[in-house]
Each structure stands twice: as structure tokens, then as C-alpha cells.
Amino acid sequence: MASLCQACASSSATPLLLAKRVFSLATSPFYFTSGHKIPRHYSSFRASTSAYGSADCVDIKEMKSTDLVELEYAELNLKYKISEEVGHVRIRQHVNPLSSSFSTPAPVPAWEEVYKDPSLPLMVDIGSGSGRFLLWLAKKDAESRNYLGLEIRQKLVKRANFWVNELGLSNVHFIYANATVSFDQLISSYPGPLELVSILCPDPHFKKRHHKRRVVQKPLVNSILQNLKPGGKILVQSDVLQVAQDMRNQLDEEAKVLQHVDTAGAEDGWLVANPMGIRTEREIHAELEGARVYRRLYQKLQL
Numbered sequence: 001m002a003s004l005c006q007a008c009a010s011s012s013a014t015p016l017l018l019a020k021r022v023f024s025l026a027t028s029p030f031y032f033t034s035g036h037k038i039p040r041h042y043s044s045f046r047a048s049t050s051a052y053g054s055a056d057c058v059d060i061k062e063m064k065s066t067d068l069v070e071l072e073y074a075e076l077n078l079k080y081k082i083s084e085e086v087g088h089v090r091i092r093q094h095v096n097p098l099s100s101s102f103s104t105p106a107p108v109p110a111w112e113e114v115y116k117d118p119s120l121p122l123m124v125d126i127g128s129g130s131g132r133f134l135l136w137l138a139k140k141d142a143e144s145r146n147y148l149g150l151e152i153r154q155k156l157v158k159r160a161n162f163w164v165n166e167l168g169l170s171n172v173h174f175i176y177a178n179a180t181v182s183f184d185q186l187i188s189s190y191p192g193p194l195e196l197v198s199i200l201c202p203d204p205h206f207k208k209r210h211h212k213r214r215v216v217q218k219p220l221v222n223s224i225l226q227n228l229k230p231g232g233k234i235l236v237q238s239d240v241l242q243v244a245q246d247m248r249n250q251l252d253e254e255a256k257v258l259q260h261v262d263t264a265g266a267e268d269g270w271l272v273a274n275p276m277g278i279r280t281e282r283e284i285h286a287e288l289e290g291a292r293v294y295r296r297l298y299q300k301l302q303l
């Protein structure tokens with residue numbers, strides 16, 4: 001925090017307060033001093049005047065990525081003191097999706113109890129993590145689509161659904177599920193069309209002998225393709241080139257039914273920009289570290 005202005009650097013600044021203060025610094029033309037551009041959707045905070053100093057006093061490189069995550073999702077205004085029932089979420093870094101405890105498919109919910117209108121098109125985020133990414137999208141688009149997060153870490157799902165209630169949203173839901181064993185049963189029972197599937201920064205499982213733990217495997221790809229409506233899309237991304245390449249190879253193999261679309265521009269076949277209008281938490285961490293994020297967007301052909 002060394003290069004924040006004095007007010008920002010005051011020891012009493014909680015992350016949320018800090019985020020609000022940083023927003024107050026984000027005046028036109030929306031650049032931090034390091035030249036990192038503030039994403040366009042922050043512009044709603046533009047009206048706020050600089051009560052704590054000028055834009056010169058924030059260096060994004062000095063910010064913690066947790067602060068940047070709060071900044072990215074500030075519009076959600078989530079309550080960070082959460083109920084005793086949900087508790088403080090301490091989570092294991094990685095789980096092994098091949099362990100027997102994750103081999104049972106998740107029960108199919110009563111969709112009419114989960115969504116206000118279960119006939120709407122559906123977006124599924126596989127490995128939804130904290131859920132903030134989907135919550136943000138669902139809040140922006142309350143009318144035309146439903147959102148479903150599949151996540152293998154139960155505490156994250158519990159907290160994400162707690163936030164769904166806090167935000168009063170009826171178009172987003174999270175299910176504790178191993179996507180590789182549950183996707184087909186869950187999604188084939190959904191009453192509306194499957195419009196978009198995202199797999200964003202999946203766990204890399206670096207060691208070769210652990211590659212089989214990666215979420216994108218042939219059965220999941222088949223199941224996504226079977227359930228996706230014609231014209232529906234699949235977005236994959238990773239900041240680990242080998243993981244992105246692995247997903248790309250598997251989806252490129254389906255060229256008879258899938259085509260790569262590069263609406264956001266492409267470089268070496270990778271999309272240059274994030275087409276969702278909001279970054280995921282892993283994406284924020286990666287970009288702060290200067291890593292490149294490799295993305296591909298595919299569309300199911302109208303056969």
C-alpha cells in the first residue's frame with residue numbers, strides 16, 4: 001500500500017473502504033499511474049470527486065489483488081460480514097475431483113423453485129469459484145437469462161447462494177457439484193435452452209499424472225455439445241498456456257459442430273479481450289501479476 005495517498009494508506013482502511021476510496025480517485029481519463037486502464041464499467045463511479053487526493057497517488061501495482069477484486073465487484077455491494085450459518089470461508093486450495101467423495105452426481109433441483117422463470121436461456125459457469133462473476137452478470141441482466149454456477153467446493157457454493165439471497169436475485173443459482181459427473185444430468189433437465197457455457201481459469205493440475213483431474217475432458221465436452229443450443233457459445237480461458245492449449249485442442253477437434261469466433265479480435269488465435277464485460281477473480285490476480293490470459297470463444301453451428 002506504500003504508494004497510496006495518505007488517506008488511503010491510513011491503517012483503519014478496510015478493503016471495502018479502500019475500494020471506495022480508490023473509486024473516488026478514479027477520475028477521467030480512468031488511468032492509474034502505472035497506465036493500467038480502469039475497466040469501462042467503473043465509469044459509474046466517475047461522478048465521485050477526489051476527496052482523498054488526486055489520481056496520481058494510486059499505483060495499481062502496489063495494490064493487493066484482493067483489493068482489486070473488491071474494486072471489480074464493488075457494484076454488488078456484498079456484505080462481507082456474513083451470517084454465522086455460512087461462517088468465514090476458509091477453503092482448501094485444490095480438491096481432487098477424481099476422489100470417490102466427488103463421484104456421485106448432484107441432485108437435480110426443482111428448477112421452478114430455483115429460478116423465477118426457468119424457461120429462460122441458461123448460462124453455466126463451470127468452476128464458478130466465489131460466484132462473484134456470475135452474480136455480477138446476473139444482476140446486470142435480470143430479465144433475459146438465468147445463470148448457474150457449478151462448483152466443487154461446498155463452502156463457496158453456500159456463500160454464493162447466501163449472496164444470491166442478499167441481493168434478492170431470482171435468476172442465478174449455485175450448485176455444489178463435480179461438473180464432470182453432474183453436468184449432463186443437471187443441464188439436460190433444465191427446461192430452457194443452454195445458451196452459454198464458460199470454463200474460466202480452471203484448476204491447472206500441472207503434473208502430467210494429474211492432467212486427468214482437469215475439468216475439460218472428452219465426456220464433458222460431449223455433454224456440453226449435446227446440450228448446447230445451435231448458435232450457443234462456449235468461452236474458455238486460462239492464464240496457464242498449457243491449460244488453455246489443452247482446452248483449445250479438445251474444442252478444435254469438434255470442428256464439425258463448433259466454430260471459433262473472434263468477435264473481440266484475435267492474436268495467435270487467442271481472443272485479445274474479455275468478451276464478458278467483467279473479469280473473473282483468477283483473471284484479476286493473473287493480470288495484476290502481468291500474466292497473459294488466453295481465451296477462445298466457440299459457437300455451435302446451426303446444422
Ligand SMILES: C[S@@+](CC[C@H](N)C(=O)[O-])C[C@H]1O[C@@H](n2cnc3c(N)ncnc32)[C@H](O)[C@@H]1O
Pocket residue numbers: 095097126127128129130150151152153177178179180199200201202203215280281282283
Ligand atoms: C482456479 S479456480 C477459478 C475460479 C473462477 N472461474 C475464476 O476464474 O476466478 C477453479 C475453480 O474450479 C473449481 N473446480 C475444479 N474442478 C471442478 C469440477 N470438477 N467441478 C466443479 N468445479 C471445479 C475449483 O474448486 C475452483 O473454484
